[in-house]
Amino acid sequence: MAGKFYIAVAVLTLIFILLYSLLPLYSKENPTFLGLPMFYWYQIILMPIGALVFFAVSYLIRE
Template identity: 50%
Template sequence: MKLLLLFVPCVIALWVPLYNFEPPALFGLPFFYWFQLLMIPLSAVAIFAADRIGKT
């Protein structure tokens, strides 16, 4: 379970066809950019959750 939490954000970030388009824009930023910016806190949450699971 711990490794899956770390694996999923990596695969999503590296699977470029998933987010390689411009619309929908958010605050003037194309989807390509704001999706990557959204992945930063989501990856941090996944790392934190994997760490908590690993310490139990």
């Protein structure tokens, strides 16, 4: 079961590294959300989503 956990965490980690490394796509001032440029709100939204996904994977894979 530990192998599945490591594979799931590795896949999720790679997805989030990829999402964060797409800097040219979200390094913009427009669109703004609550006065924040896209560069900031994109990262603010990804942080809690990443935490929830990693929590869900670790919770579901436990025996």
